[in-house]
Amino acid sequence: MKEETQLAAIIRKNEADILSEWIKAQMAKQTRRDQVHEAEIRANCKEFLAALSEAMRATGSVDVRSPDWSKVRDLLTEISTSRATQGFSPTETATFVFSLKHPLFARLRAEITDARALAEEMWRATLLLDDLGLFTTEAYQKSREEVIHRQQRELLELSTPVVALWDDVLALPLIGTLDSGRTQVVMESLLERIVETGASIAIIDITGVPTVDTLVAQHLMKTVAAARLMGADCIISGIRPQIAQTIVHLGVDLSAVTTKASLADAFAVALKRTGATVTRTAAASAAAKPSA
Amino acid sequence: MEKIPILRMGRTLLVSIQVDMHDQLAMQLQDDLTSRIVGDRANGVLIDISSLDVVDSFIGRMISNIAAMSRVLDAQTVVVGMQPAVAITLVELGLQLEGVRTALNVEKGIALLQEATE
Numbered sequence: 304m305k306e307e308t309q310l311a312a313i314i315r316k317n318e319a320d321i322l323s324e325w326i327k328a329q330m331a332k333q334t335r336r337d338q339v340h341e342a343e344i345r346a347n348c349k350e351f352l353a354a355l356s357e358a359m360r361a362t363g364s365v366d367v368r369s370p371d372w373s374k375v376r377d378l379l380t381e382i383s384t385s386r387a388t389q390g391f392s393p394t395e396t397a398t399f400v401f402s403l404k405h406p407l408f409a410r411l412r413a414e415i416t417d418a419r420a421l422a423e424e425m426w427r428a429t430l431l432l433d434d435l436g437l438f439t440t441e442a443y444q445k446s447r448e449e450v451i452h453r454q455q456r457e458l459l460e461l462s463t464p465v466v467a468l469w470d471d472v473l474a475l476p477l478i479g480t481l482d483s484g485r486t487q488v489v490m491e492s493l494l495e496r497i498v499e500t501g502a503s504i505a506i507i508d509i510t511g512v513p514t515v516d517t518l519v520a521q522h523l524m525k526t527v528a529a530a531r532l533m534g535a536d537c538i539i540s541g542i543r544p545q546i547a548q549t550i551v552h553l554g555v556d557l558s559a560v561t562t563k564a565s566l567a568d569a570f571a572v573a574l575k576r577t578g579a580t581v582t583r584t585a586a587a588s589a590a591a592k593p594s595a
Numbered sequence: 596m597e598k599i600p601i602l603r604m605g606r607t608l609l610v611s612i613q614v615d616m617h618d619q620l621a622m623q624l625q626d627d628l629t630s631r632i633v634g635d636r637a638n639g640v641l642i643d644i645s646s647l648d649v650v651d652s653f654i655g656r657m658i659s660n661i662a663a664m665s666r667v668l669d670a671q672t673v674v675v676g677m678q679p680a681v682a683i684t685l686v687e688l689g690l691q692l693e694g695v696r697t698a699l700n701v702e703k704g705i706a707l708l709q710e711a712t713e
Binding site: 487490491494495497498501502503525528529530531532533534535 | 674675677678679681682683685686687691692697698699700703704
């Protein structure tokens, strides 16, 4: 693999020049100077170029998926991840690799006089850098997806609070779309709290659920059924007019469940069932709740 | 042979299931319970399953059957102390134990029976 070593040799020989031109090109392209300090770019470029020339020395292959390139890959992943979290666009991240082309090609042109050999080397370098660029984009994408997944998990935990409204009365304000995974979490946390508090009535408030289709309704019914098996009654509240219409149009049968338009109505029913009454004192009539 | 004890409290029969159920035991329990309901003139049956961590479709059906038999003999059935995991499993299995009343613990179950028979 004579040609390969030629490319590698050229990079090694001109490492310093390529590096400084590469950094200059990147600094010029960078529109928002606050994003990455020059020192960081310099360090990244230096490390990357060193890893690149080492990998090329070790192997004749330009297949970036092979184990010889693992160091380069790791480095790129690291750079992409850090840039993804700093809010770079995919283009800006990929430019890190692609901007190496210009200084590298300039060196190749200077070093190789034979036109055929030059074309050959250029082609190889292009293939290599394109692959590395694509890899950067992939790594960028992956780290962004990880962020999304983590946020999804956090949302799932955050969005299912079970609050005790009164002795024996729990409320479960649902916010966001109900899918099967979410329903499972909702169900579990509700049942756990029923056991903990010994509550006999649970109010499921769906004011924050944007749409109710047959699947969501089915999930709600499952939660209600599970709570009933534990010995707690459920009231579904917060049904908006549009949702009431949708439920009827879809032919979902909610007749087995007590439904109320608002949380306040459901709470009044719950108080009545537990035998509690709330009365307004004359002095604090403005602040007190209406009687159940 | 192992047997599930049936305790009498007034006109309520108390059954606490604490061992793994199998066909033989379930049949035995159904036999015992129906004859006790008739013999003791009971009007309420309370089944405590708080120590069951695993419930399969067999036990689910058995509980439904016991409830149906008791109803024929004019006794109310209350299942108490179901674990959250068990409740979720039964719902996922599509066994919602319709016609069976439920309560969180024995205390509430007895209150429910008293209310129903008054």
